Amino acid sequence: MVKSVRGSGGAKNKSKDKKMQGDTLGRGTIEGQPFPLEPIGKHLRALYNGVINEPVPHRFIELLEQLQRSSDQPGHSKTHKG
Protein backbone atom coordinates (compact mmCIF):
# COMPACT_ATOMS: atom_id res chain seq x y z
CA MET A 1 0.00 0.00 0.00
CA VAL A 2 1.33 3.28 -1.00
CA LYS A 3 0.91 6.14 1.31
CA SER A 4 0.64 9.43 -0.33
CA VAL A 5 3.52 11.54 0.61
CA ARG A 6 2.24 14.75 1.90
CA GLY A 7 4.35 17.73 1.37
CA SER A 8 4.52 18.54 4.99
CA GLY A 9 7.10 21.18 4.40
CA GLY A 10 6.29 22.47 0.97
CA ALA A 11 6.23 26.08 1.91
CA LYS A 12 8.99 25.73 4.38
CA ASN A 13 11.52 24.97 1.72
CA LYS A 14 11.78 28.66 1.19
CA SER A 15 13.81 28.99 4.31
CA LYS A 16 16.58 27.30 2.38
CA ASP A 17 16.72 30.27 0.11
CA LYS A 18 18.17 32.53 2.64
CA LYS A 19 21.41 33.98 1.49
CA MET A 20 24.37 31.72 1.53
CA GLN A 21 26.60 34.70 1.85
CA GLY A 22 26.69 34.67 5.59
CA ASP A 23 28.34 31.28 5.45
CA THR A 24 30.64 31.79 2.57
CA LEU A 25 31.93 35.21 3.34
CA GLY A 26 34.57 34.79 5.87
CA ARG A 27 33.98 35.11 9.57
CA GLY A 28 36.86 32.74 9.92
CA THR A 29 35.08 30.12 7.89
CA ILE A 30 37.97 29.78 5.52
CA GLU A 31 39.06 26.44 6.83
CA GLY A 32 39.61 27.74 10.33
CA GLN A 33 42.09 30.49 9.85
CA PRO A 34 44.70 30.17 12.54
CA PHE A 35 45.40 33.85 12.81
CA PRO A 36 43.38 36.96 13.50
CA LEU A 37 41.65 38.47 10.57
CA GLU A 38 40.85 41.77 12.10
CA PRO A 39 44.13 43.70 11.84
CA ILE A 40 44.54 42.65 8.23
CA GLY A 41 41.05 43.73 7.32
CA LYS A 42 41.46 47.07 9.03
CA HIS A 43 44.73 47.87 7.35
CA LEU A 44 43.55 46.70 3.99
CA ARG A 45 40.53 48.92 4.13
CA ALA A 46 42.50 51.87 5.45
CA LEU A 47 44.72 51.71 2.36
CA TYR A 48 41.85 51.18 0.02
CA ASN A 49 39.61 53.81 1.54
CA GLY A 50 42.46 56.27 1.44
CA VAL A 51 42.11 56.21 -2.34
CA ILE A 52 38.33 56.01 -2.31
CA ASN A 53 38.12 59.16 -0.25
CA GLU A 54 40.17 61.18 -2.67
CA PRO A 55 38.14 63.53 -4.82
CA VAL A 56 37.43 62.29 -8.33
CA PRO A 57 40.07 63.82 -10.61
CA HIS A 58 38.68 66.34 -12.99
CA ARG A 59 39.91 64.42 -16.02
CA PHE A 60 37.30 61.74 -15.43
CA ILE A 61 34.45 64.17 -15.16
CA GLU A 62 35.60 65.77 -18.38
CA LEU A 63 35.93 62.38 -20.01
CA LEU A 64 32.37 61.42 -19.17
CA GLU A 65 31.09 64.73 -20.46
CA GLN A 66 33.03 64.23 -23.64
CA LEU A 67 31.70 60.71 -24.09
CA GLN A 68 28.21 62.00 -23.51
CA ARG A 69 28.64 64.70 -26.13
CA SER A 70 29.90 62.28 -28.70
CA SER A 71 26.95 59.99 -28.02
CA ASP A 72 24.57 62.89 -28.43
CA GLN A 73 25.74 63.60 -31.93
CA PRO A 74 25.78 60.37 -33.84
CA GLY A 75 28.04 59.99 -36.79
CA HIS A 76 30.98 62.32 -36.76
CA SER A 77 32.68 63.65 -33.75
CA LYS A 78 32.56 67.21 -34.86
CA THR A 79 33.24 69.72 -32.24
CA HIS A 80 31.42 72.66 -33.75
CA LYS A 81 28.17 72.92 -35.50
CA GLY A 82 28.81 74.42 -38.89
Add this chain to the structure above:
Amino acid sequence: LKVSKALREDLLTSIPNLRAFAVSLAGNSERADDLVQETLMKAWAKFDTFQEGTNLRAWLFTILRNEFYSQVRKRGREVEDAEGTYAARLASQPSQIGYMDMSDFRQALAQLPPDQREALILVGASGFSYEEAAAICECAVGTIKSRVSRARTRLGELLSLETGESYGADPISASVITRTTA
Protein backbone atom coordinates in the same frame (compact mmCIF):
# COMPACT_ATOMS: atom_id res chain seq x y z
CA LEU B 1 24.46 54.71 -28.32
CA LYS B 2 22.37 56.23 -25.57
CA VAL B 3 23.53 55.90 -22.02
CA SER B 4 20.84 56.62 -19.48
CA LYS B 5 21.29 59.37 -16.95
CA ALA B 6 21.06 56.88 -14.10
CA LEU B 7 23.78 54.78 -15.64
CA ARG B 8 26.00 57.82 -16.15
CA GLU B 9 25.60 58.72 -12.51
CA ASP B 10 26.39 55.18 -11.43
CA LEU B 11 29.44 55.31 -13.61
CA LEU B 12 30.57 58.49 -11.95
CA THR B 13 30.06 57.13 -8.46
CA SER B 14 32.02 54.00 -9.36
CA ILE B 15 35.15 55.96 -10.14
CA PRO B 16 36.58 56.11 -6.60
CA ASN B 17 36.24 52.35 -6.30
CA LEU B 18 37.79 51.78 -9.69
CA ARG B 19 40.72 53.99 -8.77
CA ALA B 20 41.30 52.16 -5.52
CA PHE B 21 41.30 48.83 -7.32
CA ALA B 22 43.51 50.17 -10.10
CA VAL B 23 46.07 51.39 -7.60
CA SER B 24 46.12 47.96 -6.00
CA LEU B 25 46.87 46.40 -9.39
CA ALA B 26 49.10 48.92 -11.05
CA GLY B 27 50.81 50.50 -8.11
CA ASN B 28 51.81 53.83 -9.42
CA SER B 29 49.07 56.25 -9.40
CA GLU B 30 49.46 57.74 -12.85
CA ARG B 31 49.23 54.35 -14.44
CA ALA B 32 46.28 53.53 -12.25
CA ASP B 33 44.40 56.56 -13.49
CA ASP B 34 45.22 55.70 -17.08
CA LEU B 35 43.69 52.31 -16.43
CA VAL B 36 40.57 53.91 -15.04
CA GLN B 37 40.33 56.17 -18.08
CA GLU B 38 40.68 53.22 -20.42
CA THR B 39 38.05 51.35 -18.44
CA LEU B 40 35.53 54.18 -18.65
CA MET B 41 36.02 54.48 -22.40
CA LYS B 42 35.69 50.74 -22.95
CA ALA B 43 32.64 50.58 -20.72
CA TRP B 44 31.00 53.42 -22.58
CA ALA B 45 31.67 51.78 -25.91
CA LYS B 46 30.00 48.57 -24.88
CA PHE B 47 27.27 49.68 -22.57
CA ASP B 48 24.84 47.91 -24.86
CA THR B 49 26.19 44.65 -23.50
CA PHE B 50 25.58 45.69 -19.92
CA GLN B 51 22.32 44.59 -18.39
CA GLU B 52 20.96 47.47 -16.43
CA GLY B 53 20.06 46.37 -12.96
CA THR B 54 22.94 43.95 -12.67
CA ASN B 55 26.09 44.74 -10.79
CA LEU B 56 27.72 47.66 -12.57
CA ARG B 57 30.67 47.80 -10.25
CA ALA B 58 31.55 44.15 -10.86
CA TRP B 59 31.17 44.70 -14.59
CA LEU B 60 33.52 47.68 -14.50
CA PHE B 61 36.04 45.89 -12.32
CA THR B 62 36.11 43.06 -14.83
CA ILE B 63 36.85 45.48 -17.65
CA LEU B 64 39.56 47.21 -15.65
CA ARG B 65 41.19 43.97 -14.66
CA ASN B 66 41.17 42.63 -18.21
CA GLU B 67 42.63 45.87 -19.44
CA PHE B 68 45.39 45.72 -16.86
CA TYR B 69 46.42 42.18 -17.70
CA SER B 70 46.24 42.77 -21.41
CA GLN B 71 48.60 45.72 -20.96
CA VAL B 72 50.91 43.56 -18.90
CA ARG B 73 50.94 40.93 -21.64
CA LYS B 74 51.52 43.47 -24.37
CA ARG B 75 54.39 45.05 -22.57
CA GLY B 76 55.86 41.67 -21.83
CA ARG B 77 56.33 42.54 -18.24
CA GLU B 78 55.35 40.90 -15.08
CA VAL B 79 52.99 42.78 -12.86
CA GLU B 80 55.22 45.60 -11.92
CA ASP B 81 55.63 48.11 -9.24
CA ALA B 82 53.92 46.09 -6.57
CA GLU B 83 56.12 47.94 -4.12
CA GLY B 84 54.44 51.09 -5.21
CA THR B 85 51.01 49.77 -4.40
CA TYR B 86 49.41 52.47 -2.32
CA ALA B 87 52.85 53.87 -1.60
CA ALA B 88 52.16 57.32 -2.91
CA ARG B 89 49.07 57.43 -0.80
CA LEU B 90 50.69 57.64 2.56
CA ALA B 91 49.61 61.19 3.12
CA SER B 92 45.98 60.19 3.15
CA GLN B 93 46.48 57.26 5.46
CA PRO B 94 46.93 56.91 9.15
CA SER B 95 50.51 55.89 9.81
CA GLN B 96 49.45 53.31 12.28
CA ILE B 97 46.38 51.41 13.29
CA GLY B 98 46.70 49.78 16.63
CA TYR B 99 50.16 48.39 17.06
CA MET B 100 50.84 47.72 13.42
CA ASP B 101 52.69 50.17 11.29
CA MET B 102 50.98 51.02 8.04
CA SER B 103 54.14 50.91 5.97
CA ASP B 104 54.94 47.44 7.31
CA PHE B 105 51.53 46.34 6.23
CA ARG B 106 51.94 47.89 2.81
CA GLN B 107 55.25 46.14 2.30
CA ALA B 108 53.81 42.82 3.35
CA LEU B 109 50.93 43.30 0.96
CA ALA B 110 53.39 44.03 -1.84
CA GLN B 111 55.12 40.72 -1.20
CA LEU B 112 52.03 38.69 -1.93
CA PRO B 113 51.71 37.03 -5.32
CA PRO B 114 49.52 39.28 -7.51
CA ASP B 115 46.67 36.80 -7.76
CA GLN B 116 46.45 36.50 -4.00
CA ARG B 117 46.68 40.22 -3.42
CA GLU B 118 43.97 40.82 -5.96
CA ALA B 119 41.62 38.27 -4.39
CA LEU B 120 42.24 39.65 -0.92
CA ILE B 121 41.50 43.19 -2.04
CA LEU B 122 38.35 42.32 -3.95
CA VAL B 123 36.91 40.43 -1.02
CA GLY B 124 38.45 42.23 1.92
CA ALA B 125 38.42 45.83 0.72
CA SER B 126 36.23 46.25 -2.34
CA GLY B 127 33.43 44.38 -0.61
CA PHE B 128 32.68 41.78 -3.26
CA SER B 129 31.38 38.37 -2.37
CA TYR B 130 33.56 35.40 -3.21
CA GLU B 131 31.18 34.66 -6.05
CA GLU B 132 31.49 38.15 -7.48
CA ALA B 133 35.25 38.13 -7.09
CA ALA B 134 35.39 34.80 -8.91
CA ALA B 135 33.35 36.25 -11.77
CA ILE B 136 35.63 39.27 -11.96
CA CYS B 137 38.77 37.13 -12.00
CA GLU B 138 37.19 34.53 -14.25
CA CYS B 139 38.04 31.66 -11.99
CA ALA B 140 36.27 29.24 -9.67
CA VAL B 141 34.87 30.41 -6.36
CA GLY B 142 37.05 27.84 -4.63
CA THR B 143 40.10 29.37 -6.26
CA ILE B 144 39.25 32.78 -4.87
CA LYS B 145 38.65 31.32 -1.43
CA SER B 146 41.95 29.57 -1.46
CA ARG B 147 43.80 32.67 -2.69
CA VAL B 148 42.24 34.80 0.02
CA SER B 149 43.07 32.18 2.58
CA ARG B 150 46.67 31.91 1.46
CA ALA B 151 46.99 35.67 1.30
CA ARG B 152 45.78 36.01 4.87
CA THR B 153 48.07 33.30 6.08
CA ARG B 154 51.05 34.82 4.33
CA LEU B 155 50.31 38.30 5.61
CA GLY B 156 49.95 36.90 9.08
CA GLU B 157 53.37 35.31 8.79
CA LEU B 158 55.00 38.39 7.34
CA LEU B 159 53.56 40.59 10.02
CA SER B 160 54.08 38.02 12.76
CA LEU B 161 50.54 38.36 13.90
CA GLU B 162 49.88 36.39 16.98
CA THR B 163 47.13 33.87 16.97
CA GLY B 164 44.17 34.12 19.22
CA GLU B 165 43.82 37.83 18.92
CA SER B 166 40.76 39.76 17.84
CA TYR B 167 38.73 36.84 16.79
CA GLY B 168 35.31 38.19 17.63
CA ALA B 169 33.53 40.13 14.96
CA ASP B 170 35.51 40.07 11.81
CA PRO B 171 35.15 43.39 10.03
CA ILE B 172 36.12 41.87 6.71
CA SER B 173 33.09 39.66 6.56
CA ALA B 174 30.94 42.20 8.33
CA SER B 175 31.58 44.85 5.73
CA VAL B 176 31.21 42.39 2.90
CA ILE B 177 27.88 41.23 4.15
CA THR B 178 26.44 44.67 4.64
CA ARG B 179 27.62 45.79 1.29
CA THR B 180 26.46 42.86 -0.76
CA THR B 181 23.03 42.75 0.77
CA ALA B 182 22.53 46.48 0.58
